[in-house]
Amino acid sequence: MSTIEKAFKIEKLHKLIKSGFIGTSDEYAKNLNISRSCLFNYIEELKYIGADVVYSRELNKYIYLNNFNFEIKYEFSLTEIEEMKKIKGGMKKNPSVQIFRLKDFIFATE
Numbered sequence: 001m002s003t004i005e006k007a008f009k010i011e012k013l014h015k016l017i018k019s020g021f022i023g024t025s026d027e028y029a030k031n032l033n034i035s036r037s038c039l040f041n042y043i044e045e046l047k048y049i050g051a052d053v054v055y056s057r058e059l060n061k062y063i064y065l066n067n068f069n070f071e072i073k074y075e076f077s078l079t080e081i082e083e084m085k086k087i088k089g090g091m092k093k094n095p096s097v098q099i100f101r102l103k104d105f106i107f108a109t110e
Helices: 003-019 025-032 036-048 081-086
Strands: 053-056 061-064 070-079 099-109
Touching: 003 025, 003 036, 003 061, 003 070, 025 036, 036 053
Parallel strands: none
Antiparallel strands: 053 061, 070 099
16 A cells, blocks of 8 residues: 555544544444554554544544544646656656646644
């Protein structure tokens, strides 16, 4: 799984927690289409960036004990043909093809 895919999965996990999704760890993992152990790794990632997240057996869901927010901001830009030629794998044969690349990838937390 790429870094970008992982980031979007973590963002989806955050949205599930914020929305009050009720379920076991297995149900969270199934909703995210990941393994249970991967879910625990993602929860550790959230903790690493400041989330105080715990599983409440009483409420049967994950909750934040602090005012945590997670947002992904990204910007795409066109890669110019000349720049593509500098990069091994640029599309020299069909210059009408436009390639997008990820310019900025920012994690923001509150």
